[in-house]
Amino acid sequence: MxxxxxxxxxxxxxxxxxxxxxxxxxxxxxxxxxxxxxxxxxxxxxxxxxxxxxxxxxxxxxxxxxxxxxxxxxxxxxxxxxxxxxxxxxxxxxxxxxxxxxxxxxxxxxxxxxxxDRTRLARTLYTHPVVGAGVATVLAGVFALFLYAFHGERSTTSFQLFRFIPEGVVHWTGVAVMVLVALAALSGIVTMVAGIARKEGVAWRDVWGRVGRGHGWSAVWSAGAVESLGQRRYREDCAEAQTDREPLYRRRWFIHAMTMWGFTGLLLATMSDYALSVVGLRRTGTPEPIWYPVRLLGTVAGVMLVYGVTLMLVNRLGHLNRASRESAASDWLFLTLLWVVAVSGFLVELSLYVGTAPAWGYWIFLFHVSVALDLLVLLPFMKFAHALYRPVALFFHSLASQSTRVTTDA
Ligand code: SF4
Ligand code: SF4
Missing domain, CATH: 1.10.1060.10 (Alpha-helical ferredoxin)
Structure with a gap:
C-alpha cells in the first residue's frame, strides 16, 4: 500500500x-x-x-x-x-x-x-479563455507584421506568391516554429512517460527488453496505426454509444477521423511540396494541374479537414452530442483556428487558378501563413495535444497488456 x-x-x-x-x-x-x-x-x-x-x-x-x-x-x-x-x-x-x-x-x-506543460501556456488557454484568444490574435498579428517586413513586389501579370513574401522567410520561420513546437511536445511527452514509468514501476531497460522481444513493435503498431490512425476502439468499442444509427457521415468517429486524416494529409503534402522544390522538381507557390500528386493529396486532405472541422463546429453550435455540449472554450479556439487555416488555404489555391493575379490572393496568402504559424505554435497547448499523448499512453497500454498475456500464458 x-x-x-x-x-x-x-x-x-x-x-x-x-x-x-x-x-x-x-x-x-x-x-x-x-x-x-x-x-x-x-x-x-x-x-x-x-x-x-x-x-x-x-x-x-x-x-x-x-x-x-x-x-x-x-x-x-x-x-x-x-x-x-x-x-x-x-x-x-x-x-x-x-x-x-x-x-x-x-x-x-x-x-x-x-x-x-512547463510553460503554463496550456493552463492559461484552458482557464482564461479570453486571455487565450487574445494571445492567439496577437501572435497571428506579430507573424503577419514580421512576414510583411520582408515583402517584395505583387506581380499583376502572373501569380508569384513567393515574390511577395520570400519563400526562404516563410520556410525558415516555419522551421524555427516547428523546432520550438517539437521541443515543447517532447518536453510534455517526457514528463508524461516519466510519470507512467514511475507509476507502473517500469524501468527503461524493461521497455527496451520488451521491444527486443518484439512486443514493442507490435505495441507501436497497435498504438500508432490500429488505434490512432485506424481509430479501432473509437469505431468499434464505442459504437453502441456513438449514435450508430446515424448515417456514417455524421458519426463522431468518422468526423474525428476526417479531421485527423485531413490534417495528416495536409502536413504530408506541405512537406512533399517543399522536398520536391529542394531537389528542383518544382517551384512552390506556383500553379500545378489538380491531378499533380502533391496538389491532389493537398486538395483531398483539405476537403477532409474542412468537412471534419465544420461538422465539429456545427455539432458544438447546435449542441448535437455530448462531447460538443461539454467542450471547453480553448477547444473552440483550436477548432476555429484550424477551420480558418484550412479555408484560407483553399482560397490561396483558388487564387492560383483564376487566370490573372488577384491582389486579394496575396493578402489571403499572408493571412493564411500567419494564422497557420499561430496555430502551429499553440498546438501542443490545446486540444490537439491529445494527438501527442494518446498514442504514447496507448503504446504503454498495449505493452502492458501484451506482457500480462505472456505472463498469463506462461
Ligand atoms: S466516457 Fe465513460 S464509458 Fe465512455 S469510454 Fe470514457 S470512461 Fe468509458
Ligand atoms: S462515477 Fe457514478 S457510476 Fe461510477 S463509481 Fe462513481 S457513482 Fe458509481
Whole structure:
C-alpha cells in the first residue's frame, strides 16, 4: 500500500514505500478545466460495468475519479488509462449519483495537458479563455507584421506568391516554429512517460527488453496505426454509444477521423511540396494541374479537414452530442483556428487558378501563413495535444497488456 503525504510537508517515506503526495483542492482545480463535481461518487462500479473500454480493469474509470477525490495529482497525471477514454458518455448515462464521469474524464485530460506543460501556456488557454484568444490574435498579428517586413513586389501579370513574401522567410520561420513546437511536445511527452514509468514501476531497460522481444513493435503498431490512425476502439468499442444509427457521415468517429486524416494529409503534402522544390522538381507557390500528386493529396486532405472541422463546429453550435455540449472554450479556439487555416488555404489555391493575379490572393496568402504559424505554435497547448499523448499512453497500454498475456500464458 502507498502512504499518503501532504504536499510541501512530505516527511521521508519509510524505505521501500512510495509516497503519494496529496494536493489539497485538486477537485476544485479540476473544476476550472470543466470537471463536474464528482464528490458524490461512491465508487459503486456501474460506470465500470458499462464502459466498453474496461479491458478487464475492474477499477476503470472510477479509479481516476478516486484520484481526484483524494487529491492524488501525480497519480492522475501518470495514468495512461486516462487517454483510453473516448468520451462516449455511457458511464454518465448510467451513474446513479449524477457525477458525470465522462465529463470528469475529459476535464482530467485537459488538466493533464496543462500538467505536462512547463510553460503554463496550456493552463492559461484552458482557464482564461479570453486571455487565450487574445494571445492567439496577437501572435497571428506579430507573424503577419514580421512576414510583411520582408515583402517584395505583387506581380499583376502572373501569380508569384513567393515574390511577395520570400519563400526562404516563410520556410525558415516555419522551421524555427516547428523546432520550438517539437521541443515543447517532447518536453510534455517526457514528463508524461516519466510519470507512467514511475507509476507502473517500469524501468527503461524493461521497455527496451520488451521491444527486443518484439512486443514493442507490435505495441507501436497497435498504438500508432490500429488505434490512432485506424481509430479501432473509437469505431468499434464505442459504437453502441456513438449514435450508430446515424448515417456514417455524421458519426463522431468518422468526423474525428476526417479531421485527423485531413490534417495528416495536409502536413504530408506541405512537406512533399517543399522536398520536391529542394531537389528542383518544382517551384512552390506556383500553379500545378489538380491531378499533380502533391496538389491532389493537398486538395483531398483539405476537403477532409474542412468537412471534419465544420461538422465539429456545427455539432458544438447546435449542441448535437455530448462531447460538443461539454467542450471547453480553448477547444473552440483550436477548432476555429484550424477551420480558418484550412479555408484560407483553399482560397490561396483558388487564387492560383483564376487566370490573372488577384491582389486579394496575396493578402489571403499572408493571412493564411500567419494564422497557420499561430496555430502551429499553440498546438501542443490545446486540444490537439491529445494527438501527442494518446498514442504514447496507448503504446504503454498495449505493452502492458501484451506482457500480462505472456505472463498469463506462461
Ligand atoms: S457510476 Fe457514478 S457513482 Fe458509481 S463509481 Fe461510477 S462515477 Fe462513481
Ligand atoms: S466516457 Fe465512455 S469510454 Fe470514457 S470512461 Fe465513460 S464509458 Fe468509458
Amino acid at each position: 502507498m502512504s499518503l503525504d501532504v504536499e510541501k510537508t512530505a516527511a521521508p517515506a519509510p524505505l521501500g514505500k512510495p509516497v503519494a503526495v496529496v494536493t489539497p483542492g485538486l477537485l476544485s482545480d479540476l473544476a476550472r478545466f470543466g470537471a463536474t463535481d464528482v464528490s458524490a461518487c461512491f465508487s459503486c462500479g456501474t460506470c465500470t460495468a458499462v464502459c466498453p473500454l474496461v479491458d478487464n480493469d475492474a477499477t476503470f474509470p472510477r479509479r481516476i475519479i478516486r484520484y481526484g477525490q483524494l487529491g492524488l495529482r501525480d497519480e492522475l497525471l501518470s495514468s495512461k488509462e486516462l487517454w483510453t477514454c473516448y468520451h462516449c458518455g455511457l458511464c454518465t448515462e448510467s451513474c446513479p449519483q449524477s457525477a458525470d464521469p465522462a465529463q470528469y474524464m475529459a476535464a482530467a485530460r485537459r488538466y493533464a495537458i496543462a500538467g505536462y
